[in-house]
Amino acid sequence: MTTPEQSEGDRSRDELLAGEYVLGVLSQADRLKVEARLARDKSFARIVARWQENLAEFNDEYDDVMPPANTYSKIEARLFPQNSFARELAAAGSWWNSLLFWRGLAFASLALLITYVSLQSGWIGGGAPSRSLVAQMAGDEGAAISLLAQYDAGSGRLQLTPVAAKTADQRSLQLWLVPDGGNPAISLGVLPQSGGGAVEIPSDLRPRLKDGVTFAVSVEPFGGSPTGQPTGPVIASGLARNL
């Protein structure tokens, strides 16, 4: 093992070690030893840098290859998890996402689906259709929950029914209203731990519940988001449409 105090006799050995490191032929344990030395031994670091510069010409052998299209959004989601609510929202429901994308084509079938689900669940009775909003909030496959939300403008109640809920222990599910156009999200309240139940919409928010807004549910610390904005992963989201 090379010592930090190098003698003249160690120089060619360092030269080789640096060259082997830059070539990449060393074992992982040896690579870690070299990197530890790099951090504390400036003259050794210069030798490594010189090999890096010398051999960089081989980089021409790497012809451009396009990475998968969604890689960048994954990088951003990893680097900026707190500030990417809108992006997470988009990632939460892949099928929903694609419906949004294709909504010009698919809106009719979507409306049918929502109406069907609503009728099946018996929520749509004799009330005036224009006074109700319904959104199905779906997560990724394997997501913890999928919710159906129905808002009755007459009573100001937003009824939520879990389609499939798994327990989220010591966590709360918080419901958000995302105005048309994105951030900032407005909290509509923390859901009962069952994931179902109803949320009373404050009267000042009621005018904002209209066609085109998005409902979303995020996983938050027990009791709800400490910041007033979503902090946990968005597990379900959906666009609301007039029936």
Added chain:
Amino acid sequence: MATDDDIAALIGRLALRDRAALSALYAATSPKLFSVCLRILKDRGDAEDALQEVFVKIWQRADRFAGAGAGPLGWLVAIARNHSIDILRSRKPVADSIEESWDIPDSARDPETETVLKGEGKRIDRCMEELESDRAGAVRSAYVEGLSYQELAERHGVPLNTMRTWLRRSLLKLRECLDR
């Protein structure tokens, strides 16, 4: 194609936590860096995961970019190569070699001159030509594909120790040639 100056400027903006610069840097360099990961890891899924890690590291280390040495693209490629090789080596361990006895002769150079050499990068090709072609090939594929001594030995049909000697002597010859 972004110039070195463009890339260096983007890295500088990353150090200031400029997210737009990250997006621009990704657009300019991700095909090259993905190629590096793919060539070494040889699997698209692994290479994509590695590319994500690489850009996370670039974001985190941007303030340590010195602008010297192999240039800004070389700095980015080095991060991608090192990350990919680390994955490869931890997944498929190879024998350690630092502890072994070294039987390579001292090349006896003046240590003071070596740090002031500049603009030598373009000479590697000429120096590679001075190596026997199979050894030059081993050096190149070690670098480009991240092959271990063992894999190089198998590819060239020589014993492991022979390959070690090949590469070490080649490195010394290259250093001697580059210093001339």
